[in-house]
Amino acid sequence: MVAAALAAPETQAGTALVIRDVSHEFDLHGRALPVLDRISLRTEPGEFVALLGPSGCGKSTLLRLVAGLEAPRAGRILVDGAPIAGPDPSRVVVFQDPTLYPWRTVWKNAALGLEARGTVRSQRDRVSEALEMVGLSGFARAYPHQLSGGMAQRAALARALVNDPSLLLLDEPLGKLDSMTRITMQAEIVRLWQRSGFSALLVTHDVEEALLMASRVVVLSDRPAQIKAIVPVDLAYPRHRGDPRLAELRREVLGLLGLEANW
Amino acid sequence: MFSAKQLQPAEAANQSISDEPLRPAAEPRVWTVGLLAAAAWLAAAALTDRWPDADDWERTGLLAELMAAIGVGLLLAAAAGGLFGARLTRLRRIGPWLIALAIVLAGWEVATAKLQLLPRPFFAPPQGLLEVFTDDWARLGDSVLHSLILLIGGYVIGAAAGFTTGVLIGWSSAAGYWVHPVLRLVGPLPATAWLPLAFFAFPTSGSASTFLVALATAFPVTVLTWSGVAGVNRAYYDVARTMGAGQRFLVLKVAIPAAMPSVFVGLFMGLGASFSVLVVAEMMGVKAGLGWYLQWAQGWAAYGNMYAALLVMALMCSGLITLLFRLRDRLLSWQKGLVQW
The missing domain is CATH 3.40.50.300 (P-loop containing nucleotide triphosphate hydrolases)
Structure with a gap:
């Protein structure tokens, strides 16, 4: 399946x-x-x-x-x-502020939607894919305070795209x-x-x-x-x-x- | 990373010029402050040992030996240079403190045991405290154990209750409506004011004391958890909601993690409050623990025992605070600019 x-x-x-x-x-x-x-x-x-x-x-x-x-x-x-x-x-929103959760790594922020719906286990690949799409693969384990404004907004974009x-x-x-x-x-x-x-x-x-x-x-x-x-x-x-x-x-x-x- | 040669003391490194740029630290090879500290401790030891006491003190010899041991240890550390690596850098930082400590201890020794300038029995000499640790360690250790059991039991119950209440009233306006007025009225009441009531309402003095410690802890934890949950950025909820998050997710994965920095402030305040209630409860009700030990010592005019118990209590409280800071640093490593304890 x-x-x-x-x-x-x-x-x-x-x-x-x-x-x-x-x-x-x-x-x-x-x-x-x-x-x-x-x-x-x-x-x-x-x-x-x-x-x-x-x-x-x-x-x-x-x-x-x-x-x-x-x-x-x-x-x-x-x-x-x-x-x-x-x-x-x-219908996912990308806001003006990235509103990433500061206590989550970039990867876990991107996985938010999947986690909220309980499908993160079966769809781990989607998260990595989305991060790759926005060029943040290398920052999966970084925390939001370590990102620049542009990178944070990319992460927010990846978080939205994961939900397809x-x-x-x-x-x-x-x-x-x-x-x-x-x-x-x-x-x-x-x-x-x-x-x-x-x-x-x-x-x-x-x-x-x-x-x-x-x-x-x-x-x-x-x-x-x-x-x-x-x-x-x-x-x-x-x-x-x-x-x-x-x-x-x-x-x-x-x-x-x-x-x-x-x- | 470094070869054994590079980590060796000065002589070895000097043998080859190529090793020079790779030396890990630019610190001077002989630790001058360390030598001074060693000298201070050895001098204090000599003074303690050579200058006869004005009265009979059992542990003067042992005190001098301990001082001498510290002096010799410092001498070795100062002379051995890079042999101890990173650990020595930490020791270097407290060098001036070690000198000051030796001077204060020597001054204390002279003012009490040697010249008896300070009225007895209120001022015990250092060897008086040492004697407590060597002769009464069993009773002192037992008191620490009782204090810890009471404190941790009450603190855990109070913190859990406060956290739950805080989340509840921060999240649900219905819960807030009913709990908030009660909290406003009862919360600011010092937990010690409940003491007389608690000791007849509870079956044992132990359970009454646990309740009081829990009560003292719960108030700040409740208020700060509540304000933490109420202050969560609304946009965090919007983000989660557009992605299909339910209530459970919003509470457990958004509200609580976002409120954690505030919760920890409450936990610190609660810990401080619990210390003072602990001591009072032990003095008034439970016949065990450091609070009781203090009072017992005072009753027997055993001031050395009192100072020793105060010292142990300071170490215990400071240790528990440190432990809580460590826990916070681990859990909130995502935060920037944390206060260093």
Whole structure:
């Protein structure tokens, strides 16, 4: 059983996501603070979609709703036609902070999902595989405090990939990294996405990052977030920062965000 | 790594120039501080032995012999250089302390046994303490054993109870609702205040004392475990939950390990509190243990015995704290910047 499961690579097609009229609000000192305003979005299996918006607009909240960490106040979210009931390992989040457990080695951090579901014994190879995919094989026994910011985020990525997600939720995963590490990891995430075939939903406030990585960019307004526009990025991978078409798209998106004058 | 030749003392290494860069340490070959320490101890020994006591003390000879033995040992260590390797480096670090110790001991000896400057019987000379260890070691050892049994029994029960309560109220708001007010009211009460009640409520003075030690331990352990669990980064739970973790996993594999640094602070505070309760319980109730020994010694005006028991108690408490630090260093090796005990 186990051998057979390992032999057949799980080239799971990504998830189709339907967000229908979702609104959400926070309670702030007894007052309702609206964060999402009737968001509707449909993604195809295997698509890489970026949610782009100003800081604090509510895009991370939308991601938490899709992850099932919170339930929306209004509207429905369907994954492959079924409503979301709660968190599920098929929809794993990579957060802005790596949030590795400091008391676990890199290997044990990556094995977290398997351990939580009690399958770590039979699937040890998956952990090593995932660490290899993100280039951390040599650091399996290191503790998080011994890693650089980029390495820690790679470890968090490996921890997510071990679960073989059909929808990878990326919540500004590169937001706190230095610019050089960022550039490398943008390319790496795209490469992993192309190789594994999962769907990806990336939250970011970096226009260039969204355009470099995603096949469609959803531009959100200030809080409460509404969808301003959906910009398809009709460029083949790997993309290049100097591409004139990318510059054109960037101008268009910055215009949508009201930043055209500052370009 | 090093050949026998390289580890040999100065002479051997000097024979060949090629050995020089490989010598492990750049420390001077003759340990000057060690020689001074040896001289101090030998001088203290001579003083103790040659200068007649003002009164009859049985163990003056033995004291002088012990001092001389330490002096000779230091002399050997100082002269033999690298022969002892790493162990000698540790000895080197305490060199100044060894000198100070010899001076203090000699001063104590002069002020008490030789000149009787300090009022007797409150101030016993060093040989008075030595006499306790040579003549009364059985009773002293028995007291240590009783103290340890009582302390460890109560401490383990208290720590376990405190830890469980702390996790429970940190995790479940229902448990917090009921336990928190009780903890707030009863927790700050010194455990010794329960003493009269405990001694008639429990069938034996031993079980009453165990309860008191456990009570003293449990309060800080509960509070710090609770605050540790309550203070766990929420994002740790989010991560585990998105990967399919259940409640059990969240408590055992996320909340508890994340709270461990705080739990250990509670364990230290609990250990300190348990020492003081132990002594009081032994003085008031149980007719055994170091607390009882102290009081018995005072009753007989045997001040030498009292100092000896205090010394033993200090060593015992310090040893237990060290043990707890070692345990923490092992379990929390993933932490940075741990305090060195």
